[in-house]
Amino acid sequence: MQDETNDAIDELHALLDRAAAIVGFTGAGISTESGVPDFRTPGSPWMVNKPIPFQAFTASREARIEAWRRKFAMDDHYRGAGPNRGHRALARLIAQGRSPGLITQNIDGLHQASGIPDDRIVELHGNGxxxxxxxxxxxxxxxxxxxxxxxxxxxxxxxxxxxxxxxxTISFGQAMPQAQMHKAHALTLQADLFLVVGSSLMVFPAATFPLIAKRSGAKLVIVNREPTELDPVADLVVRAEIGEVLGRLAE
Known part of the structure; x- marks a missing residue:
């Protein structure tokens, strides 16, 4: 199994070396190495501090109080978190001119902390x-x-x-930011390699962008610990720890 993983990592880096426009698409999994909890791991603190739906937030003072209590409780869970090898690898691709930018579902600000300029990051779900x-x-x-x-x-x-x-941040029930969606679509169409990192690809409409890239002729690569529904259409799937997969790019 480890030999297969190593072969997949080597194939990924060969694809990256040949690509001229690499667009990253990141989810919660890229930040777990930094100590930021994801949503679906059993026992996740997000299950105790679930985000308050947007309609409840706007309708009720009590809901707004509870939303802020949960917000600061979650902030305390990953206070001091910094960019890890996955963040640094994507930042390096952008700094080298090999990537026009990235799309993220994350709200933790770690891509900015890794050195990527704000205008190269499309935040689909806002910023916490x-x-x-x-x-x-x-x-x-x-x-x-x-x-x-x-x-x-x-x-x-x-x-x-x-x-x-x-x-x-964009809460459940809140309208997606149309400007960010348009920017993500335009960026997706630039890709000749679309690199999904740490996303379960279960949240829509964000998860449509890998399909748009594939249908537009880009190679689709998915790096994630668990299977995703788009694995069958990907050109390469690497199931391993993100730091292990992208580490050599970050050095």
Whole structure:
């Protein structure tokens, strides 16, 4: 089995060497090596601190209070997490001009921390490292929100318009960001190799992008510990730890 894995890793790097436009597509699995919990592992703290649906958040003060309590509880689970070999490998591809950018389902900000410029990252599900006002869109920093929330127990309100402030993530039931979806589609069409890293490919519409890439003529490679529904259409599937697979790129 290890020989098969090593052969698959060698084949991946041969494909990467031949590719001219590598587009990465990342999910929670790329960040688990950094200590960020994913959603589906048994015992995941996300099961205790499930995100509050968007409609409940907007309709109820109590739901907003609970959403912020859960948000800060989860932040504490991976406080101090930094980019790992997978993040650094993708950052290096971009820095070398071999990748025009990447698409991510993640909200942890670790791709930015690895050195990838914001304009090279398409965040389909938003970003949990800051907050925004749902009314006027003003950005709010968590370092200012948390002390006030813990002191008063009140959900934050916008200092500009007094509207409700929410973590800048896309919650269940919240509309997908159309600008990001359009950017992801355009980036997907640039790929001659579409590299899925650490995604179960179970969340739609995000999981449509690997299919778009494949149908547009790109090679599709999936690196994930568990099988995905798109494995049968991929040109290569590597089931191994992401750091092990991409480590040589990160060095």
């Amino acid at each position: 490292t800051y907050a925004t006002c749902l009314n006027c869109g003003w950005r709010h920093e968590l370092d200012a929100i948390r002390p006030a929330f813990e002191a008063t127990g009140e959900p934050p309100a916008c200092t500009m318009c007094a509207g409700p402030v929410k973590s800048a």
